[in-house]
Amino acid sequence: MNNYQPTSHTMQDGAVVNGLAARSDREATERKEALVAQAGMEAVVEIRDLTKTYKLGQTKVRALRGVSLAVQRGEFVAIMGPSGSGKSTLMNLVGCLDRPTSGEYRLTGKTVSKMPADELADIRNQQIGFVFQGFNLLTRATALKNVVLPLMYAGLSGQEQLRRARKMLQLVGLGARMNHKPAELSGGQQQRVAIARALVNNPALLLADEPTGNLDSRTSLEVMVVLQALNQRGLTILLVTHDADIAAFTKRQVVFRDGRIVRDEVVAAPRLAEVDWLATRQSTRIQHVAHVQADSARESEAESQ
Numbered sequence: 001m002n003n004y005q006p007t008s009h010t011m012q013d014g015a016v017v018n019g020l021a022a023r024s025d026r027e028a029t030e031r032k033e034a035l036v037a038q039a040g041m042e043a044v045v046e047i048r049d050l051t052k053t054y055k056l057g058q059t060k061v062r063a064l065r066g067v068s069l070a071v072q073r074g075e076f077v078a079i080m081g082p083s084g085s086g087k088s089t090l091m092n093l094v095g096c097l098d099r100p101t102s103g104e105y106r107l108t109g110k111t112v113s114k115m116p117a118d119e120l121a122d123i124r125n126q127q128i129g130f131v132f133q134g135f136n137l138l139t140r141a142t143a144l145k146n147v148v149l150p151l152m153y154a155g156l157s158g159q160e161q162l163r164r165a166r167k168m169l170q171l172v173g174l175g176a177r178m179n180h181k182p183a184e185l186s187g188g189q190q191q192r193v194a195i196a197r198a199l200v201n202n203p204a205l206l207l208a209d210e211p212t213g214n215l216d217s218r219t220s221l222e223v224m225v226v227l228q229a230l231n232q233r234g235l236t237i238l239l240v241t242h243d244a245d246i247a248a249f250t251k252r253q254v255v256f257r258d259g260r261i262v263r264d265e266v267v268a269a270p271r272l273a274e275v276d277w278l279a280t281r282q283s284t285r286i287q288h289v290a291h292v293q294a295d296s297a298r299e300s301e302a303e304s305q
Contacts (some may be wrong), residue, residue: 031238033218039273043106044205045071045094050103050113051205052089063089065259068104071205076231076270078247079240081256088209090256091240095207096120101197108204125153129198133213137182141167143193144178147200154201168196172226178287189217192226199230206230208239212246218280224273249273 052064064086071077081087092098092106096112105113112123124130137146149163156164169178172192182190191211198206208227212220228249231237239250247253248271255263 042073042298043070044073044075044108045069045102046106047094048104050090050093051101052086052093052098053101062259064100065092067259067261069254069261069264071236073204073236074231074234076228076237076249076251077239078239078250078253079256080242080244080247080253081295082242085256086259087240087256089259091207091209091238094205094238095130096124112284125150126201127204129203131191131194131198131206131208131211135182135187135194135208135214137190137193137197137216142179142181143174143185143196146182146193147197150197150201164200165196165202168200169193171199171230172196186219188222189213191215191219191223195223195226195230196301199235204236206235206237208237210240210242213239217245218277220246221273221277226276227271241276 010151047067047069050064050067050069051062054061054063067086067090069090079087079090090096091102093113094107096107096115100113103113104111107127110123112120115123133175136222138149141149144162144165147168148161151161151164154161166175166178169175174189174192174194174196177185177189180189183192185193195206195211206227211227215223224246227237227239231251237250239246241247250267251270253263254261254264
């Protein structure tokens with residue numbers, strides 16, 4: 001069961017790895033065992049020796065090469081790496097959107113790496129929330145109806161579906177925008193609708209794949225404020241990002257290269273998105289006042305001539 005209990009809303013892949021050689025088999029094995037042992041009973045995600053090989057014609061592409069990873073309940077982890085490093089492949093496997101070639105994957109203690117398709121569908125709907133770069137909202141549906149959508153397969157009454165959807169929209173600060181369609185919302189608001197939709201089934205894990213990729217810096221901060229607040233309430237989050245500034249808001253950074261983990265570090269002092277967002281808003285206000293004063297001064301000067 002997920003211990004995350006929603007209440008009311010509160011509103012740094014640059015040069016990550018250079019000169020790191022592949023670890024020896026012995027070092028890799030020791031690290032895998034340490035990660036798995038670290039997981040214990042509180043792990044949401046437990047991965048051991050996970051591989052994924054794709055066939056492109058006569059060519060085999062080894063996207064993941066024996067990855068082991070444990071994510072504790074309540075962690076906020078950034079998955080980073082250059083294009084082709086394996087981070088997206090990992091997210092697809094963790095999200096039960098694809099199957100590993102070999103290795104074991106356990107989600108909340110259940111081995112899902114070998115589950116049949118129908119059971120994987122249930123896991124995706126009940127245990128995992130997805131947030132994507134492109135929002136993926138129904139353009140003709142209101143925010144409320146977009147959030148209700150996952151509940152249509154949960155066997156709940158219509159009234160209970162609406163109650164839960166409203167609660168999630170209030171949680172992400174969109175209580176007054178429930179009846180707005182995506183075109184009537186800003187990019188940041190649309191992504192918050194997508195977050196609410198991902199949370200409506202009370203998942204054990206939130207997977208966010210480049211959730212700020214289509215947003216400007218200020219709007220990205222709005223989204224990170226929401227994600228940090230949710231994590232502070234106990235929600236486990238895995239976030240894929242190429243942006244080191246965004247990763248600085250997480251509690252742990254896992255860096256991929258050539259299908260392997262080359263760095264896995266706890267962030268000693270994560271940045272607070274709300275502090276940065278407030279500072280950005282204050283700066284915008286100061287700039288606005290300065291522009292108004294400058295325009296007024298020019299008008300006064302023109303009138304006096």
